Amino acid sequence: MSIPVIDLAGALAPGGPRRIDVARQIRAAAMSAGFFYVRNHGVPPDLVARQFDTARRLMDLPLARREALSIRHSPIMRGFEALGAQTLDEHAQPDLKESFYCGMDWPADHPYVVAGYQTYGPSQWPEELPEARTQSQAYIDALNKLSLRLMQLLALSLDLPEDYFDASCREPMVTLRMVRYPAHPREADERTFGAGAHTDWGAITVLAQDGHGGLEVQMPDGSWVPATPIPDTFVVNLGDMIPRWTNGLYHSNPHRVRNLYSAGAPRYSIPFFYEPDFLARIGAVPGTVPPGETPKFHPCTAGEHLKEMYAKTYGLKHRSAEAAA
Known part of the structure; x- marks a missing residue:
C-alpha cells in the first residue's frame, strides 16, 4: 500500500472541470490511508521556501529568547515549545x-477573542525578526485558501453540495507550527x-516537509510506510474530526516521525492545522449513517472536540472555554 498523489489541476476553483474526478480520488484515499499528497495546489514554491527560511531563523534564536516567548506565556498556546514538552504517544518517550x-x-474586539477561545488571539513574535510575522501571515492566508478548497472537495467526495462545509469554516481555527527535529540519537x-x-485532532493538516524525510504513516493493515518528500507537493491528512463528521467512513490514520535520514542535520517540517469555527457542530453528515442505525459518535462542537484532545496530550484540566490545535 502507498500514499496516493492527487493532482489538483482543474479542481482548484469551485466548478472546476476535474473537481469530480479529484473528489473521487480523495474519497478513495480518505477510506484507506487518510493521507494523500497534493500537487498543483496553487501555493507558490517561493512562498513555501521563505516559510522554511523563517522557521530556521526562528528556531536559531538564542535559547533565552525562545524561553521568553514560550507558549507558557500565551493563553492560546502561541510561541515557542521546548524540546520534549509534548508526548504524543503515551507509551513512548517525550517527543524529540x-x-x-x-x-x-x-x-482584539472579536467575540471569540473576548471569550478566550483557543487559537483566537495574538501570536508572540520576536522583535529581532520583524519579517517573521508578515511572512507567516502570507503563508497562513495561502494555506487557508487551499484548506477551504480541500474541504469543498471533501464535501463533493461525500456526494454533498460543494459548499456544504463553508458555513462551518467562516472563522476557522488555524494553527501554523514550525517544527525542528534534532538528529535521532544513536x-x-x-x-x-x-x-x-498519533492522529491529528482537527479537520485537515497540510504539511510542508524538507527533503530529509522521516514521516511514517500507518496503513489500515497495520504496516508503516514512509511519506517520502516529493518536490512541490504538500502531504495532506485527515484529522479526528473527519471520522466524527463521516460516521467513521473516512479515516484519521496514525503517523509518527523519526529523523533517521538527515545525516546528523536537523529536520524541519511545517504543519498547518485547519479546523472549522470553534462553535461549528460536528456530527454525522447526510448519507453516512445507514438506515436504522445510530451514529457512532456523539455530536459536539469543534471547540469541545479539540479541547478534549488538547487536555489528553498536555494533561491540562478541563476548561469549557478552551480548545486546542
Whole structure:
C-alpha cells in the first residue's frame, strides 16, 4: 500500500472541470490511508521556501529568547515549545522536537477573542525578526485558501453540495507550527521518536516537509510506510474530526516521525492545522449513517472536540472555554 498523489489541476476553483474526478480520488484515499499528497495546489514554491527560511531563523534564536516567548506565556498556546514538552504517544518517550506556534491575526474586539477561545488571539513574535510575522501571515492566508478548497472537495467526495462545509469554516481555527527535529540519537531505544504515533485532532493538516524525510504513516493493515518528500507537493491528512463528521467512513490514520535520514542535520517540517469555527457542530453528515442505525459518535462542537484532545496530550484540566490545535 502507498500514499496516493492527487493532482489538483482543474479542481482548484469551485466548478472546476476535474473537481469530480479529484473528489473521487480523495474519497478513495480518505477510506484507506487518510493521507494523500497534493500537487498543483496553487501555493507558490517561493512562498513555501521563505516559510522554511523563517522557521530556521526562528528556531536559531538564542535559547533565552525562545524561553521568553514560550507558549507558557500565551493563553492560546502561541510561541515557542521546548524540546520534549509534548508526548504524543503515551507509551513512548517525550517527543524529540521543538516548535514555534502562530496563527491568524484576530482583532482584539472579536467575540471569540473576548471569550478566550483557543487559537483566537495574538501570536508572540520576536522583535529581532520583524519579517517573521508578515511572512507567516502570507503563508497562513495561502494555506487557508487551499484548506477551504480541500474541504469543498471533501464535501463533493461525500456526494454533498460543494459548499456544504463553508458555513462551518467562516472563522476557522488555524494553527501554523514550525517544527525542528534534532538528529535521532544513536543511543535511542525503540520508544524514542521525533513525534510519537498519533492522529491529528482537527479537520485537515497540510504539511510542508524538507527533503530529509522521516514521516511514517500507518496503513489500515497495520504496516508503516514512509511519506517520502516529493518536490512541490504538500502531504495532506485527515484529522479526528473527519471520522466524527463521516460516521467513521473516512479515516484519521496514525503517523509518527523519526529523523533517521538527515545525516546528523536537523529536520524541519511545517504543519498547518485547519479546523472549522470553534462553535461549528460536528456530527454525522447526510448519507453516512445507514438506515436504522445510530451514529457512532456523539455530536459536539469543534471547540469541545479539540479541547478534549488538547487536555489528553498536555494533561491540562478541563476548561469549557478552551480548545486546542
